[in-house]
């Protein structure tokens with residue numbers, strides 16, 4: 137196996153002083169909680185607005201959050217986000233260009249479909265599904281003032297009926313693989329907002345993806361941004377510090393970490409993932425108000441599990457993607473998306489990584505299994521696809537985002553039932569704590585641009601609070617059904 141040549145990894149990862157933190161108290165005007173993309177962007181915008189008295193408190197030993205690469209089978213692969221989704225003026229695309237991120241062309245149509253009889257032509261079915269999906273977006277826009285329904289209902293209404301394994305596989309590839317949840321639980325009204333996250337929002341021809349293969353990791357571009365305002369060993373960067381409790385009021389915030397370190401701040405910006413906020417990994421004093429919890433618990437933190445596998449030799453097709461249409465198991469390894477890493481790396485660089493992504497219940501199932509059991513299971517599946525001669529993978533890595541107390545999932549998805557007002561409540565400040573992060577972005581939830589744009593906006597708002605007047609952030613203590621009664625026809629009673 138010839139491996140990708142490793143470029144010198146020159147990322148300057150700023151590290152905090154390692155002094156024991158017991159009973160230590162740090163004071164700052166702003167405490168940014170979490171050092172992912174939203175946290176970095178919030179800090180950058182505080183600085184841009186003249187506020188330099190802040191700290192970033194991060195549980196891990198580096199910045200980046202869900203932008204997180206790991207060593208696998210001799211190269212660095214992205215355990216977390218992997219695609220620049222949306223080109224043009226998308227700030228993530230702009231950062232990618234600014235810092236010379238190495239990316240590969242992504243071509244979703246470079247896909248081969250199989251069923252249990254062998255290779256099948258799935259092009260028409262895949263195109264049909266994409267047409268149906270476009271129709272659901274038009275349909276959702278038309279009925280935007282009406283009560284939400286599921287994406288499944290919308291798909292059915294526009295004529296999509298996944299009554300064959302091939303149709304189900306095409307649907308999985310174009311829907312679940314993006315939203316990390318199926319159409320049955322996903323909002324129809326808001327799936328269309330998710331789609332617009334990169335389809336058209338960022339100018340002409342921006343509706344495209346690029347696959348990041350940079351050996352410095354996707355996080356490199358965000359860390360480079362942080363390096364513009366943080367110096368080496370900057371005491372404002374407090375790494376390896378897990379927040380346990382946040383005490384808030386209209387006058388200030390006290391943050392207590394697991395190791396006893398206290399941070400007293402005039403304002404705090406929480407960038408914790410929706411999953412973390414839902415799991416009570418961090419406690420609040422006083423408890424978060426009910427209107428806020430209703431918003432937070434109603435939204436979905438989905439899980440998109442990339443099961444990394446590598447073999448000695450390539451036995452799969454040269455296409456970027458392979459999709460299997462298993463007659464019985466929607467969402468099982470055989471009906472999800474397999475990705476051929478060799479098709480993304482520069483010519484003559486062979487990694488022999490062929491990884492598979494499972495979502496939702498299959499992801500939770502895998503996370504609960506031992507690595508050995510997963511290896512046995514996936515080897516059998518691959519043998520059933522390519523023949524009994526296939527050996528066990530030489531390498532395997534199972535990310536466990538759903539069970540990780542620092543994430544509790546991979547990215548958010550707008551479920552049926554969550555209203556605009558609920559989402560505003562999720563984001564609304566409590567006392568002097570402001571909330572940002574990927575899930576808090578109405579336009580770009582689920583994507584890096586959501587974290588970057590929303591984090592920046594909240595940083596700017598908090599700077600305004602400090603310098604002159606806090607901008608108003610709406611919230612709804614009660615969300616009532618509309619006064620206007622829907623038309624209701626009483627069901628005829630059986631006589």
Ligand SMILES: Cc1cc2nc3c(=O)[nH]c(=O)nc-3n(C[C@H](O)[C@H](O)[C@H](O)COP(=O)(O)OP(=O)(O)OC[C@H]3O[C@@H](n4cnc5c(N)ncnc54)[C@H](O)[C@@H]3O)c2cc1C
Nearest residue numbers: 170172173174195201202217218219379546573574584587
């Ligand atoms: C597998 C996967 C695939 C993805 N694919 C893509 C993609 O291709 N394209 C795309 O645009 N987006 C993708 N995303 C989504 C994208 O990664 C996120 O939207 C973005 O990184 C979120 O950034 P954030 O700052 O909002 O949150 P986070 O990155 O979660 O930042 C929050 C930070 O808080 C820290 N933290 C948590 N709890 C505590 C605590 N108690 N104390 C202290 N610190 C704590 C965490 O360690 C983390 O660093 C993907 C995500 C995953 C996981």
